[in-house]
Amino acid sequence: MTTNDFLQTAIYLVVLLLLLKPVGSYMAKVFAETPNGVLRAGRPVENLLYRLSGVRAEEQMGWRRYAIAMLIFNMAGLVVVYALQRLQQWLPLNPQHFGAVTPDSAMNTAISFVSNTNWQGYASESTMSYLTQMLGLAVQNFLSAATGIAVLVAVVRGFVRRGADSIGNFWVDMTRSTLYILVPFSLVIALLLASQGVVQNFRSYVDVPLVEHTTAVETVKDAAGNTVKDAAGKDVTKETTVTTQTLPMGPAASQIAIKQLGTNGGGFFNANSAHPYENPTPFSNFIEMLAIFLIPAGLCFTFGSMVGDRRQGWAILATMLLIFVPLALGAVAAEQAGNPALHGLAIDQQASTLQAGGNMEGKETRFGIAASGLFTAITTAASCGAVNNMHDSLTPLGGLVPMWLMQLGEVIFGGVGSGLYGMLAFAVVAVFIAGLMVGRTPEYLGKKIEAHEMKMASLAVLVPCALVVICTAIAVATPAGVAGVANPGAHGFSEMLYAVTSASNNNGSAFGGLSANTPFWNVLLGLCMYFSRFLLAIAMLAMAGSLAAKRHVPPSAGTLPTHTPLFITLLACVVIVVGALTFLPALALGPIAEFLMSAH
Amino acid sequence: MVRLIRSAIVMLLLLTAVTGVFYPLVATGLAQALFPSQANGSLIEKDGKPVGSTLIGQSFTGAKYFWGRPSATTPQPNNAAASTGSNLGPTNPALADAARQRIDALHAADPDNHAPVPVDLVTASGSGLDPEISPAAAAYQVPRVARARGLSESQVQAMVAMATTGRQLGVLGEPRVNVLKLNMALDAH
Numbered sequence: 081m082t083t084n085d086f087l088q089t090a091i092y093l094v095v096l097l098l099l100l101k102p103v104g105s106y107m108a109k110v111f112a113e114t115p116n117g118v119l120r121a122g123r124p125v126e127n128l129l130y131r132l133s134g135v136r137a138e139e140q141m142g143w144r145r146y147a148i149a150m151l152i153f154n155m156a157g158l159v160v161v162y163a164l165q166r167l168q169q170w171l172p173l174n175p176q177h178f179g180a181v182t183p184d185s186a187m188n189t190a191i192s193f194v195s196n197t198n199w200q201g202y203a204s205e206s207t208m209s210y211l212t213q214m215l216g217l218a219v220q221n222f223l224s225a226a227t228g229i230a231v232l233v234a235v236v237r238g239f240v241r242r243g244a245d246s247i248g249n250f251w252v253d254m255t256r257s258t259l260y261i262l263v264p265f266s267l268v269i270a271l272l273l274a275s276q277g278v279v280q281n282f283r284s285y286v287d288v289p290l291v292e293h294t295t296a297v298e299t300v301k302d303a304a305g306n307t308v309k310d311a312a313g314k315d316v317t318k319e320t321t322v323t324t325q326t327l328p329m330g331p332a333a334s335q336i337a338i339k340q341l342g343t344n345g346g347g348f349f350n351a352n353s354a355h356p357y358e359n360p361t362p363f364s365n366f367i368e369m370l371a372i373f374l375i376p377a378g379l380c381f382t383f384g385s386m387v388g389d390r391r392q393g394w395a396i397l398a399t400m401l402l403i404f405v406p407l408a409l410g411a412v413a414a415e416q417a418g419n420p421a422l423h424g425l426a427i428d429q430q431a432s433t434l435q436a437g438g439n440m441e442g443k444e445t446r447f448g449i450a451a452s453g454l455f456t457a458i459t460t461a462a463s464c465g466a467v468n469n470m471h472d473s474l475t476p477l478g479g480l481v482p483m484w485l486m487q488l489g490e491v492i493f494g495g496v497g498s499g500l501y502g503m504l505a506f507a508v509v510a511v512f513i514a515g516l517m518v519g520r521t522p523e524y525l526g527k528k529i530e531a532h533e534m535k536m537a538s539l540a541v542l543v544p545c546a547l548v549v550i551c552t553a554i555a556v557a558t559p560a561g562v563a564g565v566a567n568p569g570a571h572g573f574s575e576m577l578y579a580v581t582s583a584s585n586n587n588g589s590a591f592g593g594l595s596a597n598t599p600f601w602n603v604l605l606g607l608c609m610y611f612s613r614f615l616l617a618i619a620m621l622a623m624a625g626s627l628a629a630k631r632h633v634p635p636s637a638g639t640l641p642t643h644t645p646l647f648i649t650l651l652a653c654v655v656i657v658v659g660a661l662t663f664l665p666a667l668a669l670g671p672i673a674e675f676l677m678s679a680h
Numbered sequence: 681m682v683r684l685i686r687s688a689i690v691m692l693l694l695l696t697a698v699t700g701v702f703y704p705l706v707a708t709g710l711a712q713a714l715f716p717s718q719a720n721g722s723l724i725e726k727d728g729k730p731v732g733s734t735l736i737g738q739s740f741t742g743a744k745y746f747w748g749r750p751s752a753t754t755p756q757p758n759n760a761a762a763s764t765g766s767n768l769g770p771t772n773p774a775l776a777d778a779a780r781q782r783i784d785a786l787h788a789a790d791p792d793n794h795a796p797v798p799v800d801l802v803t804a805s806g807s808g809l810d811p812e813i814s815p816a817a818a819a820y821q822v823p824r825v826a827r828a829r830g831l832s833e834s835q836v837q838a839m840v841a842m843a844t845t846g847r848q849l850g851v852l853g854e855p856r857v858n859v860l861k862l863n864m865a866l867d868a869h
Contacts, residue, residue: 087851133690134683148681153688160692205761215700222699223692251691258695263703267710274711277735280719281708285761288723288730291863294739296756326761327721327733334707338699351763354806356735357721362853418799419770422779428796434816436854441775441803442765445749445812448854469806470765473775571769593767678771 081413082431085450089408092366092454093401096373103374104381104393110260111233111253111386122259129255140246143625146234147618149250150227154194154614157220161190164216165208174209175284181207188602193217195613196224196495198339198346198465198588199605201597205328205350210282217346218335222266225342225375226257228497231617232379235501236386238624239525242632247624261375262342269337272367277360280333287324296320332357340371343495345465345588353455353468354444365451365468372464376493379500387525391643396503399651400492404461407481407492412453414478415439420678439478442470453478460485463495465588472567472575472591476675480667482589483578488659489544490585498586498613501620503655505540507642508533508623510654514640514647523639526632536623540616545662547584547608552577552666560600566593570677574670583608724864732860736760737811740863743789744828746813746821746840748859749800750782753808766804779803790824812856815844829866839865 109118119126130137141149165181168174181189185201192199193216202208208217230253237247274280300308300316308316332348336358339346349355359365377397384393416438418429431437436448443452452469459466460482471482485492491502508529515522515529522529555561555576565572575591582589583605590596596605633639641647711719723730732738737748739757751757752766768775782802787793798816818840826836843862846855 084847084851091851129691129694132694133687135687135691145684149684149688152684153692156685156688156692160696203762203764205763214704215696218704219696219700222703223695251687255691255695258699263699267703267707270707271710271714274707274715274719277718277722279721280711281721283720286721286723286730288732290738291732291860291867292738292740292742292745294741294756294758298755322756325732325736325738325758327723327730327736328761329721331704331708333711333719334704337707349763349807351765351807351809354765355763356737356807356809356811360722360735362848366852419775421771421776422799425776425779425802426783426794426796427779427799427802428816429799432816434819434855435798435800435814437799439770439803440800441768441770442806443803444806444810445800445814445856446810446853448814451853467806470767472767472769473765475770479770566767567769567772569771571771574769591767591769592765593769674769674771 081409081416082450085412085416088450089412089454092369093405096370096377099370099374100377100381103378105385107261107378107382108385110256111382118260125259126255130251133251135251137249137252139249141249142246143621146247146250147621150231150617151614153250153254154227157223158190158194161193161216161220162186164212165189168209168212171209171211173211173214176209178207178209184599184602185597188606191606191610192588193220193344193346194224195586195609196228196342196344196463196498197583197586197609197613198344199583199590199609200346200588201602203350204347210330213335213348214331218338221335221338221342221344221346222258222262223254225262225338225344225496226254228495229257229261229375229379230254230497231621232497232501235504235620235624236383238627239387239527241628242630244628247621247628262338265374266334266337266341269341269367269371270333273336273364274333276364277357278333278336278364279329279357280331281329282331283329285329286327288327290323290325294322296322328357336368337371339466340368340464341375343372343376343462343464345459347466353466354470359468362446362451365447365455368466368468369455369458372458372462372466373493375496376462376499379497383500389643392525395643395648396500396507398648399655400503402648402652403488403655404457404492407461407485408454408457411457411478411481412450414475414481415453416449417475419475439473439475442473444469456482457485459589460587461492462499463490463585463587465582467589470592471578471589472593476671476678479574479591480671480675483574483581483671484659484663484667486581486585486587487548487663488655489541490587491655495586498616502540502616505537505620506655507651508537509541510647510651511640511642513654514650518638520638523633524642526635527627527630528633532626533623536619539619541658543615543619544584544612545658547612548581549662549666551584551604551608552580555580555604558600560598561604564595564598564601566595570670570673574674577666577670579605580608584612586613732864734858734861735811736809738860740859743824745863745866746818746825746859747801748813749805749810750778750803751808752804758809760809763807763809765806765808793820793823795820811860812858815855815857818844818857818862825866839869
């Protein structure tokens with residue numbers, strides 16, 4: 081690794097840590113039980129929304145009602161996104177005249193955006209109208225993120241409230257997340273991105289003449305759509321001279337801002353944040369990376385404030401960093417080492433003052449290795465899934481890092497809200513294990529952890545694990561699953577494992593070689609995304625409901641303090657052990673096998 | 681339950697108006713007012729007509745032009761309406777084959793150059809539209825372009841230097857050379 085690789089990583093972490101406290105304490109104000117300046121400023125807009133939609137803001141919901149409101153709201157969003165895609169050819173703001181999206185792809189995309197996954201089976205530039213992008217996809221970028229934050233806040237209230245039968249009001253939490261956090265932050269980020277060259281307009285695509293003409297090569301197809309073969313069995317191709325280039329346009333910056341900030345990850349363009357119009361400069365890349373961790377990291381501070389003991393929030397944050405930093409550096413180091421398969425050729429992969437060197441396949445020159453490797457680790461540690469380089473072309477170990485970061489359950493920062501409530505499930509498991517060791521009833525944040533809490537926490541931890549393992553097995557055993565694979569050997573298995581991992585942990589990034597826009601993959605991954613997202617949220621709300629009803633237990637000599645280095649280490653170990661035990665066999669067949677083969 | 685469903689639908693419509701209409705319109709208005717050139721694609725204009733974008737790479741294969749990053753887009757390279765990487769895995773034989781063909785093409789255009797080829801010149805970019813190459817990749821091509829154009833190497837080097845950007849804020853990203861700007865400057869020379 082080069083000095084600059086370390087430097088860029090260090091600067092990122094320092095800036096993130098500086099922003100964490102102001103952002104975290106602002107969010108604590110947004111969800112405060114008592115009025116304050118922030119809430120007073122937005123009250124007219126907030127009250128208008130409640131009045132029009134018949135919401136009684138003062139109503140306190142039990143966990144069941146909270147969960148039902150959340151599910152109905154998300155189902156309504158799902159229906160709208162599906163309908164927009166199926167009807168876009170008759171709707172306005174479709175300057176490229178795109179037709180209706182196929183039913184299976186539309187269903188997959190609707191679930192994908194509602195579940196905060198933003199897995200994209202389709203190619204953006206040639207599928208979705210501006211209207212579908214704006215009213216469907218961009219809106220769900222906000223609302224799925226707001227849902228995640230709302231559920232987190234409700235879960236934290238479960239720890240805070242004593243002898244209560246309610247955990248808050250879903251409409252209020254979701255509306256406040258949107259109005260006070262997501263929209264204003266996104267606007268600032270969108271303008272920063274536009275200043276760097278991210279497009280933001282409603283023009284139709286622009287044709288420009290090419291300086292040097294190029295040749296388009298297309299395979300010839302017969303009337304039935306089959307490729308025509310010549311006598312030697314090769315595909316017949318037709319060459320045409322191309323004299324112009326079509327530059328895509330659109331309201332990209334506004335959508336990219338929330339795509340990063342809400343850990344959504346669905347690109348405006350097919351190449352996502354590798355596209356120069358989506359991520360034009362190293363500075364825009366830095367902003368996009370910062371936007372991914374901003375809310376998940378800030379919420380750790382908010383959590384500490386809400387439970388009245390900031391050390392609890394710092395402990396969770398320290399656990400996340402403890403796992404994130406070595407893995408991020410590992411990803412950068414693996415990519416900087418270059419690709420052994422090119423060693424025999426007359427290629428210079430050494431880093432120098434004149435080039436980044438390393439494994440540049442699928443990477444952009446402006447990002448080189450450091451800004452690509454770091455982005456890869458950040459986007460998969462958080463459940464963002466935006467990519468600024470093609471993960472399918474990562475070295476075997478460089479590809480193992482993002483895959484495993486997702487498999488850890490998206491709790492290393494994770495999705496906005498969902499990452500922290502996932503981590504709280506692990507924290508409950510950790511205090512339970514500690515309790516078993518000393519033979520005491522475990523407590524966390526002053527609440528006794530009993531059978532019901534353990535069942536819900538285990539469910540939250542195990543549902544994504546089970547989905548990944550079972551659905552990868554189904555894909556591998558099914559011809560329709562294997563048919564999508566692009567690369568031979570162990571890497572082909574990695575493509576399938578990565579896809580199911582990404583969907584089942586609501587990440588959304590891909591080993592893009594996999595042809596996943598088929599009915600089989602659309603349905604399989606759609607189900608993974610839906611069940612993982614909502615089963616987990618319901619389990620955590622159920623836990624919160626039961627915790628809220630409990631009395632507060634004052635800490636005693638036998639209570640395990642949950643803000644100490646001991647607990648941080650224990651929690652990190654639990655996360656790593658669950659992730660390693662569940663997935664090492666599968667990883668051995670994919671990236672590890674590929675690494676061992678490429679080393680020879 | 682009926683009340684919840686009604687609230688859900690109305691709330692969805694209202695928040696769609698806020699996040700799907702109000703927010704992008706405000707962002708567009710502000711971006712167009714503050715950064716009109718950037719928000720409209722960083723277009724290069726000649727006689728009032730767009731002739732390219734500084735952010736979107738074009739494909740070059742002639743000896744007198746600097747070549748950019750290889751592009752995996754179809755049906756033609758640098759197809760800006762269909763951005764994509766190659767998605768070839770690191771151990772896929774097709775990856776090494778593609779790199780070998782690109783080395784051969786570079787050698788065919790410049791038979792006397794026996795230096796190892798900078799890696800970014802033989803590996804496909806992530807977007808297929810990368811507008812830039814590393815300074816190493818530019819330096820590798822200077823002798824060929826100078827010869828093809830009948831210029832001295834120092835003249836070409838000076839133009840490369842003009843198209844070169846360092847790390848942003850001195851530390852972020854990588855130093856790089858904008859290929860389209862460089863080639864347009866060469867043509868205008």
